[in-house]
Amino acid sequence: MPCSAVTLSIATITAIVAAALMAIAFSTDNWLYIEVKRTSIQGYAAENSAGNSQSILDSLNNKYFFYTRTRGLFRICYPKERPPSVEIYLSPVETHCSNVDYFIPDENNETKGLSDDAMNRLHMARSTVALFIVAFLSLFIAFWTGVVGCWKRSPGNITATAILMLVTCLLAAGAMALWHGVEFYEKEKLVGEEYYQQWPNILRENSRMWYDWSYMVAWCGVGLSLLSAILFSSAAICLRGEREREEALNMQYLMPGMLSRSSLGATFLGLHGEKIPTLEVRYSGLYCCHWG
Incomplete structure (x- = not known):
């Protein structure tokens, strides 16, 4: 079997898997898991009745950041207890979630009072979503150039598909980098009661954060899109070499016939x-x- 056929098949399967993984990561809400040990905080507040224990209890029962939650690009979901002060709905995957506010459109000009760091964080969060959307558009175009290239066995179309898959990889990787920028701003630079810098010490001590499966799936999609670009490029090289060998073989068959008729x-x-x-x-x- 020609190497172009094998490489094209593997590249196509890899691209389809990459598209599926990126779509799953984009639409699910398990990028970041934040576990809050509410029982430990309640015990601390009960044992220390003096000071700010009452305010901690009030926050524990009302503030969303005192609840175990998962975060995605569009939603914050609560797999355990749910805060009563937050408007919550049932997501398509049967979890109780609230929306992440990107202030689009900003009808009441709510972003006017935000600090420079908060605005930078908001712009990076918006750009993360925008880059993922452009990456999906590039992936859609790559699908059609790949179909035409496989149908016509055209090295040019296959090369274009490889370039588009590489663009998809770079766009998705850029989106992931911006998402990490948002995470850095929220944890290290922003000031506000819902941000890590201003959390009470008892909340910091009883909270754990880690990257969840949606985040892992997103990076797998980025890696597979890069692998698909390399495979499509290799398939184009194989296809071009096979075409040159076929043309050389055809010339060998044509030359004796031309000479015998002359x-x-x-x-x-x-x-x-x-x-x-x-x-x-x-x-x-x-x-x-x-x-x-």
Whole structure:
């Protein structure tokens, strides 16, 4: 089996899997898992009645960041207890979630009072979603150029598909980098009661954060899109080499036929209408001339 067929098949399967993984990661809400040990915080507040224990209890029962939650690009979901102060709905995958607010459109001009760091964080969050959407658009175009390239066995179309898959990989990787930028701003730079820098010490001590399966799936999709680009490029090289070998083989078959048909013959009439000997030249091996 030609190497182009094998490589094209593997590249196509890899691209389909990459598209599926990126779509799953984009639409699910398990990028970041934040576990809050509410029982430990309740015990601390009960044992220390003095000071700010009452405010901690109030926050524990009302503030969403005192609840175990998962975060995605569009939703914050609560797999355990649910905060009563947050508007919650049932997501398509049967989890109780609230929406992440991107302020699009900002009808009430709510972003006017945000700090510079908060605006930078908001712009990066919006750009993360935008880059993923453009990556899916590039992937959609790559699908059609790949179909045409496989149908016509065109190295040019397959090369274009490889370039588009590489663009998809770069766009998705850029989106992931921006998402990490958002995470950095929220944890290290932003000031506000819902952000890590201003959490009470008891909340920090009883909270754990880790990357969840949607995040892992997203990076797998990025890696497979890069692998698909490399495979499509290799398939184009194989296809171009096979075409050149086919053309060289066809020329070997055509040349002997052309030479065997290139014989010359002519009949001449003399002054009184009589035939004179025919000059015949044959091209087979050495040049031979003889009179018939």
